[in-house]
Amino acid sequence: MATAPWTTEVPTALLVLADGTVIEGRGVGAAGTAVGEVCFNTALTGYEEILTDPSYAGQIVTFTFPHIGNVGTNDEDGEDLNPAARNGAVGAIFKADVTSPSSYRAAGHLDDWLKRRGVVALSGIDTRALTALIREKGAANAVIAHAPDGRFDIEDLKRQAAGWSGLVGLDLAKEVTSGQSSVWTETPWVWNEGYGEQAEPTMHIVAVDYGVKRSLLRLLAGLGARVTVVPARMAAEDILAMKPDGVFLSNGPGDPAATGEYAVPVIRDLLKTDLPIFGICLGHQMLALALGGSTGKMHQGHHGANHPVKDHTTGKVEIVSMNHGFSVDTASLPQGVRETHVSLFDGSNCGIELTGRPVFSVQHHPEASPGPQDSHYLFRRFANMIRERRGEPAVAER
Known part of the structure; x- marks a missing residue:
């Protein structure tokens, strides 16, 4: 993965792993350095959504698909709630050099977009070999560095990589959550029309923001909901004072046990009510903690848009999008908490429900x-729980 001995090209970017491995490439995006955990994502499309997902805070994303950037960037596909805060991945790794955009939706070049967001990136390396390394040794702590003049203090970069504490024990939700409550009304994108607006809501959902994605909020609004987004540390009594019909626990980055120190007590207070509760990703993990389960760090995590998951409640298999490096320990789930979804890649937990209660969550x-x-039915399932609580007829999930 180092520069071939017969080339005279000076590397302008480096990936330095905590074990001292140095991988040379060509710099893309912002100049400078960033420390994080290196993971790989197997999605074939959606790089703008991936890099702006707040769940990737503290991570450097290796794209296994070789051609990243070929459809450019635009102002519609970002997922972070506050683009000015530039929440999302701290670094990116590509196999092929970024080309000029070729899409009618493109509004700019990926390289310029990365610079504006402060994302350090490199291209021109064997991403297959790096992916194989992660699969063998696990997600690695590393420093990614981009210097246009090709000058690096490699020993200092090695010290930075080896000295980073990693994601275990790290509460990153506090870095990406909303600073204050806000109302969300935008509905999902429709081809040739753009995003819509929910002007006649029929229910009220409070979304606890641990690093929420815009697309999640759009789907909630598309259900007919007025969505109130609240900070991760908001107390249960303040949430309940808003008189929601349901509570949504969002995705987010970092160690669920660390964020759970303040989030789990809030969730437990919410569980004392009869409100429908729906959690995903980090919200799923912390719901499991609140119910008495435990979580742990995964070897390489799940990152991609082609993961098969079985829904035990329907017997169906769905292909889902995933981004997580921690998982719920199924064996730790107490009586009354049922596993509803499971990964068909490795058997890890992907969903739970509280027996006899309108409380459920999924990892994807x-x-x-x-x-x-495939998983959009889960939002309709959540809406039906709200309708049932209000004595209204349900609608078809599919």
Whole structure:
């Protein structure tokens, strides 16, 4: 993965792993350095959504698909709630050099977009070999560096990589959550029309923001909901004072046990009510903690848009979008908490429900941004729980 001995090209970017491995490439995006955990994502499309997903805070994303950037960037596909805060991945790794955009929706070049967001990236390396390394040794702590003049203090970069504490024990939700409450009304994108507006809501959902994605909020609004987004540390009594019909626990980055120190007590207070509760990703993990389960770090995590998951409640298999490096320990789930979804890749937990209560969660990202829309039924399931609580007829999930 180092520069071939017969080339005279000076590398302008480096990836330095915590074990001292140095991988040379060509710099893309912002100049400078960033420390994070290196993972790989197997999605074939949606790189703008991936890099702006707040769940990737503290991570450097290796794209296994070789051609990244060929459809450019635009102002519609970002997922972070506050683009000015530039929440999302700190670094990116590509196999092929970024080409000029070729899409009618393109509004700019990926390289310029990365610079504006401060994302350090490199291209021109064997991403297959790096992916194989991660699969063998696990997600690695690393420093990614881009210097246009090709000058690096490699020993200092090695020290930075080796000295980073990693994601275990790290509460990153506090870095990406909303600073204050806000109302969300935008509905999903429609081809040739753009995003819509929910002007006549029929229910009220409070979304606890641990690093929420815009597409999740759009789907909630598309259900007919007025969505109130609240900060991760908001107390249960303040949430209940808003008189929601249901509570949504969002995705987010970092170690669920760390964020759970303040989030789990809030969730437990919400569980004392009869409100429908729906969690995903980090919200799923912390719901499991609140119910008495435990979570742990995965070897390489799940990152991609082609993961098969079985829904035990229907017997169906769906292809889903995933982005997580921690998982719920199925064996730790107490009586009364049922496993509803399981990964068909490795058997890890992907969903739970509280028996006899309108409380459930999934590990994957059911909004599918990017990815297939097999899991959109989960939002309708949540809406039906709200309708049932109000004595209203349900609608078909599919």
